[in-house]
Amino acid sequence: MAGNLARGNDLNIGQGTGLKIMTWAGVIFLLLPLIILIVFSFNDSRTVTHWEGFSLRWYKAVFLDDSLWLSVKNSLVIAIVSTLVTTILGTMCAMLLGKYRFKGRELFQNLLYVPVILPEIIFGVAILALFMLIKFPLGLISIICAHITFSFPFATLIILAKVINLPPSLEEASLDLGANRWQTFIRVILPNISPGVVSGALFAFTLSIDDFIATFFTAGVGSSTLPLKIYSLIKFGITPSINAISTILIVFTVTALFLTDRLQKSERIGRTVKLTIGGVFLAIILGLVAAPFFTTRGKKLNLYNFSTYIDESLIADFEKQTGIDVSLDYYNDNEELLSRLQMGVSGYDLIWPSGYMVKIMQSRGLIAPIDYRNIPNYKYITSALRKLSYDTTGKYYIPYAYGFTGIVYNSALIRDSVDSWNALWDERYRENILMLDDMREVFWAVYKMLGQTVDDDTARLQKALEMLVRQKPLLKKYESNATQEMMLSGDVWIAQTWNGLAARLNAIDPKFKFCRPREGVIFFVDNLCIPSGAPHKANAEKFINFLLDPANSATNMTTIRYAMPNERARLLLEPSLRDNGIIFPDISDVSELEVMQDMGPFNKKLDKAWTELKVK
Amino acid sequence: MLELKNLSKSYGQVKAVREVSLQIAKGEFFCLLGPSGCGKTTILRMIAGFEKVTAGHILLDGADITHDPPNRRDVNTVFQNYALFPNFNVTDNIGYGLKIKKIPVKEQANRIAEVIRLVGLEGFEMRMPGNLSGGQQQRVALARALINRPRVLLLDEPLSALDKKIAEQTRNELSELQKKVGITFIFVTHNQTEALAMADRIAVMKDGVIEQCDHPKEIYERPMTHFVADFIGSMNFFEGTMTGIDNQGYNITIPELGQVVMSQKETTPETDNQKHTEPVSELSTAFESQKNTMPSKSPVLFCIRPERMKIGLMAPAAYENGLSGTIRQKYYLGEITKFTVELSNKKLIAVIAQNYLLQLSNEFYDIGEQIWVTWSKTSGEVINVR
Structure with missing residues (x-):
């Protein structure tokens, strides 16, 4: 009767055209980004915004990228294990809260909301502090623990709603009919709260698989997840390979959901079959989790580098030659590297800090002196770069690659020849200019343009700031990560950028030209350093020696397109590369070479000026 | 035989059941009757094992089961809302107890078929509980409990959720069923008609105490306390x-x-x-x-009782008691007419007359009419006021 009363069809409730339009608009709004992402994963272009024909090249790239697959595997293992544990704990907790009255119950239930309300970044810092305090090693297990901790309250609250709605008489009836408490739970309670348990599990899985913040804080050596990996890739431009991997993930998730649903509903598939499928699935997961513990061969080397800043085939060669098991994790900038080491994330044997960071790290005791007796190939390193200003002893670093910041421009759109920093202030390119989103790079460029050296002088800083404030309306934006992307798409005509990136753009299309401004440029040198307390220092030195071998160094340069201070290696390069003026700036006179360095107390003033500029 | 000895239950300061003692014979249809909150359901739940006993003992065939968990008691329950397992169909609901006890599958099937026939659920074996009517659910609940052949079957207001017609029909079936299976039934209800119709004996409860425990006829005709007299009829x-x-x-x-x-x-x-x-x-x-x-x-x-009194114009005879009064209200209720009569001292009393008797004797009384209310000297009860 109630059903008839509530039917309301004669009133046309829910039948209006307006409502239908709203609904479909909502659905499209939700799904459109995904559709675009999937479509452009088949795009035969480097850009995400211009369609240039169908291609599977990005899928090929994804399938060939071992480090990407490692992060996918990590993500899945973490998500599945944490989901399993979360669901079990959440169900237990929901049963406790939903069925029993005990002292402190209210308090406990309210405390559950704390991780839900708390900003995740606070939670991440807190759990990291805990791990550090109890000396818990950071890695897959620590990430899993963190994910369980923050997804457990969500799962509990979802399951609790179902438990509360479960009539207590069902449980009593089961006991009454002779079942013990466990049988009652398995046969009566669990099937009846299963929709809640499944949604709780799905929620936990979703939270885990796309978590960035808590993972970022708790990740250790070799435990980079897909979101961390994708974020580190973005640094070097969004390529459609990210679309491809996302599409694969979407297809995987949707298929898994669909299959789970079918398995649950299907009457024809027997219990044993379901149990077998579940068992096999569980065994695979456990195997994946357990594998690292069994395959540890004792000979290991943990690298921590910028993304795409080493030819990974070299790592494979090194593994083959020495039998050492190498893992490679990525950071996005020097500050991230510093914070990870300061947090106490130990386990890395080799890092790639920039010059100014070497000085900071050395002053804080984060890096150890390198024993050159173990690195005979050090002899190939250009002597000009052996004792730079940031470490005049030269004991703590080995120069890896160097370059400088200049201007890249699209010569199809900018007819004039560009030879000065002033071009970035040119009114004609209004809204088509890009500056790096990096306080040092931006201010240093201004200082150069004004013909001044960077020092602790407030008046000069004020002058520089005024210049930048004047420039700001002309800019597209401050951007470090998508320069290549925006140049390729034509959104940006002229950009402040690194020479290596300009070389890459030039290789794609010669219309992208690079200019080394006549006022002068700032060099950067990225270095190889060994963190204090690195667990496999000897292996790290072995690897450095391997990298410095001229043949290997040449291979590496060919891939990453940044100059390495290894004269013998340069001779081995293809002529087009060897004589490329963009990649190999003239560094013959080291006294002219101004290397970006740490400014000490001036940093604070600079930081303030930068913030002022950004908010204006 | 089920025996309760000085059974008590307290919730903090509140005493729900106070020192109740009862003996229920094997095969008896016993009814606990009382208004809500009188402690009848609490007694039932203590027998089933869902509530911890505060004091006293429960003996089943001489064995003390006071502290046994529910699943170790040879006692089954039919719940007020039936508590059917929504995830199982009718057959699996009924067979639940046998499956738990690991009875051989073949015997399970036979016993399920038998009990389904007993409660008349043929053709509904594969239905899910959500697709059954109230009456059908009630039968499933009954079958699910009966199939275990318990020594005592507890029924917690099993008819209260049914329509009046269906409840009446089920009431009769339940009585017959009980006679057929010979299992002791303990039936909890607040509905006196159900109790009077089905029970061999009724215990009328108030505030955790049994006011009177007797056969239905005695309860009705010889109430021992004001409460029983007032509550029944x-x-x-x-x-x-x-x-x-x-x-x-x-x-x-x-x-x-x-x-x-x-x-x-x-x-x-x-x-x-x-x-x-x-x-x-x-x-x-x-x-x-x-x-x-x-x-x-x-x-x-x-x-x-109102139906023991008669309205007439004649003064009471020698074998009768009588009062004069005025009819103030008159309700025609189909088989009976209910009068409210005001006595000379303004006190109102109720009198019920069978309509067919009124029609037979052609007696019709109207509001405002002066009449005599008479009854036999053997009618009525005397209750001590303490």
Whole structure:
């Protein structure tokens, strides 16, 4: 009767055209980004915004990228294990809260909301502090623990709603009919709260698989997840390979959901079959989790580098030659590297800090002196770069690659020849200019343009700031990560950028030209350093020696397109590369070479000026 | 035999059940009757094992089961809302107990088929509980409990959620079923009609205490307390004083009536309760015991049921008591008419007349009419006021 009363069809409730339009608009709004992402994963272009024909090249790239697959595997293992544990704990907790009255119950239930309300970044810092305090090693297990901790309250609250709605008489009836408490739970309670348990599990899985913040804080050596990996890739431009991997993930998730649903509903598939499928699935997961513990061969080397800043085939060669098991994790900038080491994330044997960071790290005791007796190939390193200003002893670093910041421009759109920093202030390119989103790079460029050296002088800083404030309306934006992307798409005509990136753009299309401004440029040198307390220092030195071998160094340069201070290696390069003026700036006179360095107390003033500029 | 010895249950300061003692014979259809909150369901839940006993003991065939968990008691329950497992179909619901006990599959099937036939659920074996009517759900609940052949079956208001017609039909079926299976039934209800219709014995409860425990007829006809008299059926009460008592009956002085003589009723036991010879012997002593507890001059309540009274124009005969009054209200209720009569001292009493008798004798009374209310001297009960 109630059903008839509530039917309301004669009133046309829910039948209006307006409502239908709203609904479909909502659905499209939700799904459109995904559709675009999937479509452009088949795009035969480097850009995400211009369609240039169908291609599977990005899928090929994804399938060939071992480090990407490692992060996918990590993500899945973490998500599945944490989901399993979360669901079990959440169900237990929901049963406790939903069925029993005990002292402190209210308090406990309210405390559950704390991780839900708390900003995740606070939670991440807190759990990291805990791990550090109890000396818990950071890695897959620590990430899993963190994910369980923050997804457990969500799962509990979802399951609790179902438990509360479960009539207590069902449980009593089961006991009454002779079942013990466990049988009652398995046969009566669990099937009846299963929709809640499944949604709780799905929620936990979703939270885990796309978590960035808590993972970022708790990740250790070799435990980079897909979101961390994708974020580190973005640094070097969004390529459609990210679309491809996302599409694969979407297809995987949707298929898994669909299959789970079918398995649950299907009457024809027997219990044993379901149990077998579940068992096999569980065994695979456990195997994946357990594998690292069994395959540890004792000979290991943990690298921590910028993304795409080493030819990974070299790592494979090194593994083959020495039998050492190498893992490679990525950071996005020097500050991230510093914070990870300061947090106490130990386990890395080799890092790639920039010059100014070497000085900071050395002053804080984060890096150890390198024993050159173990690195005979050090002899190939250009002597000009052996004792730079940031470490005049030269004991703590080995120069890896160097370059400088200049201007890249699209010569199809900018007819004039560009030879000065002033071009970035040119009114004609209004809204088509890009500056790096990096306080040092931006201010240093201004200082150069004004013909001044960077020092602790407030008046000069004020002058520089005024210049930048004047420039700001002309800019597209401050951007470090998508320069290549925006140049390729034509959104940006002229950009402040690194020479290596300009070389890459030039290789794609010669219309992208690079200019080394006549006022002068700032060099950067990225270095190889060994963190204090690195667990496999000897292996790290072995690897450095391997990298410095001229043949290997040449291979590496060919891939990453940044100059390495290894004269013998340069001779081995293809002529087009060897004589490329963009990649190999003239560094013959080291006294002219101004290397970006740490400014000490001036940093604070600079930081303030930068913030002022950004908010204006 | 199920025996409760000084059974008590407290929730903090609240005493839900106070020192209840009961003996329920094997095969008896026993009913716990009382208003909500009287403790009847609490007793049932203590027998089932869902509630911890505060004090006292529960004995099943001599064995103390007071502290056994529910799944170790040879007792099954039919729940008020049936508590069918929504995730199982009818067959799996009914077979749940057998499956838990790991009875061989073949025997399970046979017993399920048997009990499905017993409760008349053929053709519904594969239905899910959500697709059954209330009556059908109730049968499934019953079958699910009965299939375990418990020594005692507990029924917690099993008819309260059903439509009146279906409840009546189920009531009859339940009685028959109980006779067929011979299992002790303990039935909890607040509905006196159900209790009177089905039970062999009824315990009327109030505030955690059994006020009276007896056969339905005795409960109705010889209520021992004001509460029982008031709760079962409808009753007119008169306050009075015991002025004399002898082997023939009582002499009571009532303000409205003056001197009322009440003859002792015959105490021949009813034949349809033959099998309960024990309780019946208690019955015949009722008058004797009352006689001893009611000294002369003590305040008493005289109570008489509306249907025992007659409306007429004639003054009472020698074998009758009577009162004059005015009809104030009159409700025609199909088989009966219910009158409210105002006595000379403004007190209102209820009188019920069978319509067919009124029609037979061509007697019709209207509001405002002056009449006599009369009843036999053997009618009515005297209750001691403590």
